[in-house]
Amino acid sequence: MKALVTLLIIFAGAFALAQTPQTDDKVNATEVGIVLVDSHDDISNEKTITITDETSIARLYRYKNARVNKELAFATKKSYGKLA
Numbered sequence: 001m002k003a004l005v006t007l008l009i010i011f012a013g014a015f016a017l018a019q020t021p022q023t024d025d026k027v028n029a030t031e032v033g034i035v036l037v038d039s040h041d042d043i044s045n046e047k048t049i050t051i052t053d054e055t056s057i058a059r060l061y062r063y064k065n066a067r068v069n070k071e072l073a074f075a076t077k078k079s080y081g082k083l084a
Contacts, residue, residue: 063069
């Protein structure tokens with residue numbers, strides 16, 4: 001019975017796919033002008049590096065979600081079980 005229902009669903013799906021008309025929609029092309037540059041004097045490819053005297057600590061974690069797991073592992077008063 002289950003096999004018959006499965007085959008019926010597959011044939012109904014194939015029949016529905018066969019009935020959809022194929023439309024070839026045309027795409028509107030956009031023309032863009034081109035600007036020619038004779039020299040590269042105006043373009044600067046130099047990278048600037050700024051050095052700061054900031055004394056913050058960068059922490060390296062062994063696992064990707066270490067900070068998330070640390071924050072989600074908080075404990076409240078109701079986290080602990082009651083002793084009898």
